[in-house]
Amino acid sequence: MVDLTTSYLGIRLRSPLVASAGPLCRDVDNIRRMEDAGLGAVVLHSLFEEQIDLESEALDSALSGGEESYAESLSYFPDLTAYNIGPDAYLEHIRKAKAAVRIPVIASLNGVSTGGWLRYAALMQEAGADALELNIYDLPTDADFSGERIEAGYCDLVREVTSRVHIPVAVKLAPFFSSIPHIARRLDDAGAKGLVLFNRFYQPDFDLQTLEVVPDLTLSHPTELRLRLHWVAIIYGKVKADLAITGGVHSAIDALKAMLAGARVAMMTSVLLQRGICYALSMKEELAQWMEEHEYQSVHQLQGSMSYQSVSSPAAYERGNYMRVLSSYTPRDH
Numbered sequence: 001m002v003d004l005t006t007s008y009l010g011i012r013l014r015s016p017l018v019a020s021a022g023p024l025c026r027d028v029d030n031i032r033r034m035e036d037a038g039l040g041a042v043v044l045h046s047l048f049e050e051q052i053d054l055e056s057e058a059l060d061s062a063l064s065g066g067e068e069s070y071a072e073s074l075s076y077f078p079d080l081t082a083y084n085i086g087p088d089a090y091l092e093h094i095r096k097a098k099a100a101v102r103i104p105v106i107a108s109l110n111g112v113s114t115g116g117w118l119r120y121a122a123l124m125q126e127a128g129a130d131a132l133e134l135n136i137y138d139l140p141t142d143a144d145f146s147g148e149r150i151e152a153g154y155c156d157l158v159r160e161v162t163s164r165v166h167i168p169v170a171v172k173l174a175p176f177f178s179s180i181p182h183i184a185r186r187l188d189d190a191g192a193k194g195l196v197l198f199n200r201f202y203q204p205d206f207d208l209q210t211l212e213v214v215p216d217l218t219l220s221h222p223t224e225l226r227l228r229l230h231w232v233a234i235i236y237g238k239v240k241a242d243l244a245i246t247g248g249v250h251s252a253i254d255a256l257k258a259m260l261a262g263a264r265v266a267m268m269t270s271v272l273l274q275r276g277i278c279y280a281l282s283m284k285e286e287l288a289q290w291m292e293e294h295e296y297q298s299v300h301q302l303q304g305s306m307s308y309q310s311v312s313s314p315a316a317y318e319r320g321n322y323m324r325v326l327s328s329y330t331p332r333d334h
Helices: 028-036 049-063 072-076 087-100 116-127 147-162 180-190 222-235 252-261 270-275 279-293 314-328
Strands: 006-008 011-013 017-019 041-048 105-110 131-135 169-173 194-197 205-207 212-214 242-246 265-268
Touching: 006 242, 017 279, 028 041, 028 087, 041 049, 041 087, 049 116, 087 105, 087 116, 105 116, 116 131, 116 147, 131 147, 131 194, 147 169, 147 180, 169 180, 169 242, 180 194, 180 222, 194 222, 222 242, 222 252, 252 265, 252 279, 265 270, 270 279
Parallel strands: 017 041, 017 265, 041 105, 105 131, 131 169, 169 194, 194 242, 242 265
Antiparallel strands: 006 011, 205 212
């Protein structure tokens, strides 16, 4: 029988299939079903910096007896209490999830600054979270902010969080850095125990009738996996932090590709929303069947076997593949 166990953030998991942060993880019953379906761990939906700040502003408003205490910028945010549970309820959700399942429960904290909201990292640890995923969703819009300054802010935030907790911290990255291997190494040095590639930035659309900006949330597609495979294969072996792939994992084959590139775990949400939580069980069975047919005894054997670690000149290899792809297409007569 093949060994499907893996290690992520120093935690032993029974399977490399992990539920990523998403709406399904807001329900403890769903988390139980995820455990029953064979998932190795769950990442809870995010608690946002703005939610914590908003609750703090509300308390200040109540104490100040009606004074103008809300910053103007808060009016730009949606009703976060309707979207998500508040900070205290989030901590209680961690406790309930930990009491309901044996698989690791990873809390998610979403923010960009180094403010007082970071105290919730320690509170999440106290509530029982096995690890913390720091989701830095920051879209640069100021032309005066250099890439170096933005990267320094990421590293400062990671140092701040890791100084407050002893549980492992993973960082969820966007794919838009000028040098992904460089920022990966900097975050590794700053104390990140894991790097999750990649965050999916949700671009809004324009409504031409109302001339308004409208949110447009689309689920991931398997073609998105290629970008993740590419960079995980490049980074593998260059950092001590464990690597995770999220976005585009829709089948056992996708999960296998993630392992071959060098990921410790393959995270998913969209496919569970589309096909149901029980589909994870089929993925796990297909993963084990493929490994047995191809004479792999463990997930550990898979991990990184198709990474760039064994390529003497990765840059030249990339150029060669680039030219090969461009020359492979044959136009058809119409």
